[in-house]
Amino acid sequence: MPQLSLTSAEQPYCQVDYDSRNRWVRATWRGFINPQHALQSIVSSLNTLSTPAVTLFLNDNSQVLNPWFDSLTWLRYAWDSTDTPPPTCVAHVMQPGGDANVGDLDTTWTRSAGTELQLFESVDEAEDWLRGCHQKE
Structure with missing residues (x-):
């Protein structure tokens, strides 16, 4: 599968x-994430996200420099834009100092999707x- 850099x-x-x-x-x-640019990037990543074999997702925010950026919102919109079911497991790596903002994460879509x-x-x-x-599959 091709790699996509935005x-x-x-x-x-x-x-x-x-x-x-x-x-x-x-x-x-990586770097400073403008939420508007992140949401606009959804269309560019749909082919990667809609791979039928994908059941696991690693979302790495460890290199984000913003005070706060919720990339789970990006993921929700991305999967809602495909015909592929969301992954069964999502590992979300918080940005440095992000643990203080855990309550701000939009996790409703993961619960409703069974993720x-x-x-x-x-x-x-x-x-x-x-x-x-993988062992649960």
Whole structure:
């Protein structure tokens, strides 16, 4: 599956790709994220997100520089724009200091879709949890 990089002012701010070894889609957000640009990027990432075999998703905000950016809202709109069911497991890595804003996350779509969402402070912890999700399949 092709890798997708979305850029802002020549600096990458989101990279969406399929990790074939681990069998999950990963979105890695970097730098300052303008929420409007992030929402506009949905159309560009639909092919990656609508891969039929995708049941696991790693959403990495560990490199986001904004005071607050809820990329779960982006994911909800992205999956609502496809005919593919949302993933069964989503590992969401918070941006540094983001744990103070956990209550601000829009998690209603994950509950209503039957998606299990876990929040993490490190990418390593998120990857370990997703590997465990493979065992549930």
